[in-house]
Amino acid sequence: MYFQPEIETMDREKLRDLQLTRMQESAKNAFDNIEFYRKSFGEAGVTPDDLKSFDDLTKFPFVTKQDMRDAYPFAMFARPMVDVARIHASSGTTGQATVVGHTANDLKHWGECFARGIYMVNGGPQSTLQVSYGYGLFTGGLGAHAGGEAVGCAVIPTSSGNTKRQVQMMRDCKTDILACTPSYALLIADTAIEMGYKPWEEFPISGGIFGAEPASDNMREEIASKLGIQYCDVYGLSEIMGPGVAMECAERHGLHIAEDHFYCEIIDPETLKPVPDGEWGELVITTLTRECCPLIRYRTRDVTRIISEPCACGRTHRKIDKLRGRTDDMLIIRGVNVFPSQIEQVITTFPEVATHYLITLTNKGPLDHVLLQVETEPGFPIDEIRKLEDLKARLGAELKSNLQVSVEIQLVEPKTLERSMGKAKRVIDLREGTHA
Ligand SMILES: [Zn+2]
Structure with missing residues (x-):
């Protein structure tokens, strides 16, 4: 089952057309409303009118996290504050924080992207979703929450912390799906076991959506077997949106990118040239629908590859492989x-x-x-x-x-x-x- 079948199983040619149209609009939104893009496009000798095909995108300059830090707080906003519905910010532990604004439409799309993952673990309006990601400036809590609301789930906003109470809520409220970081999922599972429960057979939970930090295959297996669930890996980053940029279906071989909202390229981090589909490199994302903070060719520093083979689940959106690390580590x-x-x-x-x-x-x-x-x-x-x-x-x-x-x-x-x-x-x- 799909949350948005007409989009998630869209004919690829139609999807490509939609991506190109939206990419042109997004580049125009960035260029018309953000000084940074007028300058960087100008230096590269391009304007949004030069974007006539996907190949043309490679003529456009990249955006880095440093550019976003330099724009602190609002210089990368394409909308006046009257249109901004929410502001998130990265923690800033490794430097100046980055601030990202969302319009009401941006938040709606975010919820829909995450909602697709809830369906990937067989969720629906009948499901109870426990959100044990932290709520706050960090995008995990409110992102998963928006997904649950878009689907019509009963959402339990436990946030993170007080793990024994998490277990009690999970048991008493019959949680079907848990959303949190992998390490916290493991702590919740171990705490339940210490409290004398066998969550894999005693709790009704059947799915988990986990992201925001890396998890090895062994750790995934451990979480899935201790809780007795299908594990869904979710990818996202606060600069782009938050969790829901790509999500893993039940086939377990890669994460479907929400291609109606994001265009992904993989580049060689040394030469900065695109690599063919299937080769590993740095993920570069262009947002297609973001109104407040459009990003054209944002270098994520995350290393993955594109999986373009059709997926048995029926979704036509291409996938990225499980992340291999950061380019800084390469x-x-x-x-x-x-x-x-x-x-x-x-x-x-x-x-x-x-x-x-x-x-x-x-x-x-x-x-x-x-x-x-x-x-x-x-x-x-x-x-x-x-x-x-x-x-x-x-x-x-x-x-x-x-x-x-x-x-x-x-x-x-x-x-x-x-x-x-x-x-x-x-x-x-x-x-x-x-x-x-
Ligand atoms: Zn699939």
């Missing part, structure tokens, strides 16, 4: 793009090793050399040479086939690698001529 090793998250993904499939690892890059002659140090699990007999060599060989072969790069592996005893209190240091780049 390493170029012998000309190949490698993400620490890819290495981590391989490591987690080997029960003999822990997820504590360190990658050291050096030049050995003309070639890059990769040393991966990984801690073994406490039970592994690290003194038994044959078992050690066997594990190294298997891990090395798996990494080679996943990354297309040879890696020297050093297995070390548990708790040998340095721990940090904040973000773990995973990569040391000692190569000459690179600045990582």
